[in-house]
Amino acid sequence: MERQLADKILETGIQLTAEHDFDRLLSKIIDCAMELTGCDGGTLYLYEDERLTFCIMKNQSLGINRNGKSGEQFPPVPMNPKNVCACAAIQRRLLNIKDAYDCEEFDFSGPREYDKMTGYRTKSILVFPLVNHEDQLIGVVQLINALNEKGEVVPFPEESEKVVQSLGSQAAVAVSNMRFVQENEKLMLSITQVFTDAIDARIPYNYYHSRNVHLYVKMLVDYINRLHEQGRTSRCFNRENRDEILMAALMHDIGKLVIPNEVIDKDSRLGAGMDLIRERFGHLTALYHIDYLEGRITQNKWIEMKNRLVEGEKRVQEINRKNRLSQQEIAWVKELGACTYTNASGHKIPFLTLEELECLTIPQGNLTGAEREVIRSHVEYTVKYLQKMNFDKRYPHIIQWAGAHHELLDGSGYPKGLKGDEIPFEARILAVVDIFEALTSSDRPYKKSMETEKALDVLENMAGEGKIDPEVLGLFRGALEENHGQIRLIQG
Secondary structure, three states: OHHHHHHHHHHHHHHHHHOOOHHHHHHHHHHHHHHHHOEEEEEEEEEEOOEEEEEEEEEOOOOEEEEOOOOOOOOOEOOOOOOHHHHHHHHOOOEEEOOHHHOOOOOOHHHHHHHHHHOOOOOOEEEEEEEOOOOOEEEEEEEEEEEOOOOOEEOOOHHHHHHHHHHHHHHHHHHHHHHHHHHHHHHHHHHHHHHHHHHHHHOHHHHHHHHHHHHHHHHHHHHHHHHHHOOOOOOOOOHHHHHHHHHHHHHOOHHHHHOOHHHHOOOOOOOOHHHHHHHHHHHHHHHHHHHHHOOOOOHHHHHHHHHHHHHHHHHHHHHHOOOEOOHHHHHHHHHHHOOEEEOOOOOEEEOOOHHHHHHHOOOEOOOOHHHHHHHHHHHHHHHHHHHHOOOOOOOOOHHHHHOOOOOOOEOOOOOOOOEHHHOOHHHHHHHHHHHHHHHHOOOOOOOOOOOHHHHHHHHHHHHHOOOOOHHHHHHHHHHHHHOOOOOOOOOO
16 A cells, blocks of 8 residues: 555656646646545645735535636735644644634634535645745645545545655645746746847837737737637647747847848938938039039030939939839939039049949839848848757757748748748748738838738738748638737837
């Protein structure tokens, strides 16, 4: 019998240390305590803010299985020694009460009132503290109504006292270890927040982008899990994978920390270069005026060139702000770019530099080929930073997923040009959400935001072209419809 009990205690320790979910761990502590002592019910309190906070209550006779997050809530237990649980916590000792109705040492008015409401009869009580290896109080477990083989309520035997003392130590260490892991995860998340805050300091819109991508991914992953529970998809995310893809969503753009502001914040074709053109055209106007005054050109020529420069500057300003150019506009810029001023000594001053000409003749967008490559390099820097963070054990796929959020199924993405099944499902999620958030964002300095349906139409076209995953897009659309008006995005 003793050997069987010892084996049970050992098995209990293995179960507790193997559990990775905090709520399930607390539930297992009560389950194991009730099983080892053969009792009818149990309650677990955690010691927080100098009081005992209700966490778990179970009772077989009443069919109760309640935790602190749902159902009836119980007020915290003050650290008053007249309360049996508080006394066990304060004195760090086990208390074995044979009959709560025949005990004057402690105040059992609460259990008696509860018994009146439920018709239950609280009799034997065994309370023991959870104290970890550093002698820190973790909580208290209260067991009620030990049962004999006939199902009759009896006092808790001395044998149960030894069992729960062993269980209390194991449970306290398990809870402490779980909290340590949680604190490490909070630290990791806070470090991530520091990175996004650093990005915010340099690129305000990108901060909101990363946070909003995280919110959208969370919405989508939770939606997929609900569909899985309903048997409507084979896809699902366990706790570890869910945490990992959410971390990847937050960290996917940290490589933008090293991208020059003049490139990443460029809100027009020329950026700050428009001021140089304005100064140059003013200077050229003055030179032509001097030429007229000194008789090198006629008055008509002077008026013609002055008007051309005034009109040229105005039109360049318009083109500078355009996202897309017609062939006629490109031809006009090239014609202007071919113009030069020649001074008396034969020195030529071009109306536009080669760099300005390149910027002003981009068919769509405002970045040159070289600038696009600089922007694209942020993915490679993201991978480099994540590699240095030693995420291997906790987040073994984060580098792969975050590093592929700009890959497209047809191989036209970057940085590796991956195709089809080479792109993980999680990276496909990041790709769809990343594009959608960028299209609908209201804080981009270089474009107006799109309405949701128009952005989804753009994504549908991309899916039709074989660039993004239609399954992911369908799931994302469903998640948006289900959560309409409930997801609170961060706005600039």
